[in-house]
Amino acid sequence: MKPRNFRRAALAVALAGLATAGIGADLAPLPEPKFNAAQAEMGKFLFFDERLSGDAALSCATCHDPQKGWGDGMPLSKAYPASEYFRNSPTLLNSGFKKRFMWDGRLDGADMGTLVRDMITEAHTMNMDGRLMQERLKQVPEYNEMWQKFRKDDINGMRVFNVVGEFVKTLVSKNAPIDKFLKGDQNALNGTQQEGYALFKGKANCVACHNGPTGSDGMLHKTGVPENPAITAEPLRHITMARHYSTSGMPNYMNTHVDVGSYAITKNPKDKGKFATPSLRDLKYTAPYMHNGMFKTLDEVVEFYNKGGGAGSELRPLNLGDSEKRALVAFLESLSGDPVTVDKPRLPAYKARVFGKN
Numbered sequence: 001m002k003p004r005n006f007r008r009a010a011l012a013v014a015l016a017g018l019a020t021a022g023i024g025a026d027l028a029p030l031p032e033p034k035f036n037a038a039q040a041e042m043g044k045f046l047f048f049d050e051r052l053s054g055d056a057a058l059s060c061a062t063c064h065d066p067q068k069g070w071g072d073g074m075p076l077s078k079a080y081p082a083s084e085y086f087r088n089s090p091t092l093l094n095s096g097f098k099k100r101f102m103w104d105g106r107l108d109g110a111d112m113g114t115l116v117r118d119m120i121t122e123a124h125t126m127n128m129d130g131r132l133m134q135e136r137l138k139q140v141p142e143y144n145e146m147w148q149k150f151r152k153d154d155i156n157g158m159r160v161f162n163v164v165g166e167f168v169k170t171l172v173s174k175n176a177p178i179d180k181f182l183k184g185d186q187n188a189l190n191g192t193q194q195e196g197y198a199l200f201k202g203k204a205n206c207v208a209c210h211n212g213p214t215g216s217d218g219m220l221h222k223t224g225v226p227e228n229p230a231i232t233a234e235p236l237r238h239i240t241m242a243r244h245y246s247t248s249g250m251p252n253y254m255n256t257h258v259d260v261g262s263y264a265i266t267k268n269p270k271d272k273g274k275f276a277t278p279s280l281r282d283l284k285y286t287a288p289y290m291h292n293g294m295f296k297t298l299d300e301v302v303e304f305y306n307k308g309g310g311a312g313s314e315l316r317p318l319n320l321g322d323s324e325k326r327a328l329v330a331f332l333e334s335l336s337g338d339p340v341t342v343d344k345p346r347l348p349a350y351k352a353r354v355f356g357k358n
């Protein structure tokens, strides 16, 4: 190999090494959200409208409650009546910037419409038939008017999914101290928080996986969070998990009593126990933490990482002292902004159709 090429190859190897170790990666300020304003305005109504679920009892806000950090505040999520879910309901804040959706990363972050379709039509979330939803919405005159602001045809079930998605894209953290700091305001973080940030990027190396604007590399990792015993002890939760495995075509799923994470999707044994790195923003409002809500506080989370995570994890022990742990927690808190809430709008009522008019 000629010396110049050799140098280039050596540099490429070195850079690849840096990328996998996460060195050089950092957090970044949040970009401006992009969404269609007219669609987002209608999407706001639909987000809170229970008529989008089969039995007209649940809306998106039931499990993604603006008063509870856009999650539901419980370790494991509820589900459509007569079911219970086996994972935590994640916050919707900043989902417009995610690379993957769902704890196991099974959906593409660029395709919010498909995610909303699943939430509305899956039997364990809103259990709604798309055609029934379309006809229900067409029977609400105000919804037809809102629709006309961005389309000239009738309300169409498939497009409704995108309309809800446009509203979700508006949900973005505001005024987090970290954004001011990253934009150059050295006083935005106090001394302890800055010490925590140095640990985050240095000794604790959280930044290897938690980087970019949301604090997520968008990749799948194994940290070994302990199982939530409720997913086997409570039949309703176990049923939902088994149903998820059988739909995904996972082999031997009836003998699986743990949440295998992305393995159910990829069927690659290396992916057992891997989950998508979540955002670290607005943690102040989104406890309990992890895919199964096993940690109630950030102190517990930091303690978990300090021990090197759980069984089979790709982490290593950190040997942080008490004041270092406190600094790291103080830094994590600085990733939260002002509360982002939206009031439930007054929902327009059904009205019998006047033929030829609405």
Ligand code: HEC
Residues within 6 Å of the ligand: 047, 058, 059, 060, 061, 062, 063, 064, 077, 078, 079, 080, 085, 087, 088, 089, 090, 091, 092, 095, 098, 100, 101, 102, 103, 104, 115, 116, 119, 120, 124, 125, 126, 164, 165, 168
């Ligand atoms: C019955 C509870 C429930 C309802 C109702 C519900 N969701 Fe969810 N949502 C969840 C749970 C639980 C997950 C995580 C599922 C998983 O990872 O397996 C989730 C995941 C999501 C995600 C992915 C977030 C991420 O960080 O990966 C988005 C976005 C979302 N829901 C939006 C919505 C919208 C919009 C609606 C209404 C159309 C809705 N959800 C209705 C419980 C619910």
Ligand code: HEC
Residues within 6 Å of the ligand: 103, 200, 204, 205, 206, 207, 208, 209, 210, 220, 221, 222, 223, 225, 275, 276, 277, 278, 279, 280, 283, 286, 288, 289, 290, 291, 292, 301, 302, 305, 306, 314, 315, 328, 332
């Ligand atoms: C190897 C990649 C990796 C490293 C390194 C890492 N994390 Fe994580 N983190 C993850 C994954 C994956 C999850 C989700 C795990 C789950 O739900 O089972 C997670 C979850 C979290 C959560 C919960 C977020 C929520 O909304 O539930 C917090 C808080 C967190 N990590 C903080 C940290 C801190 C602090 C460090 C450094 C001490 C760190 N992480 C290092 C990959 C990583």
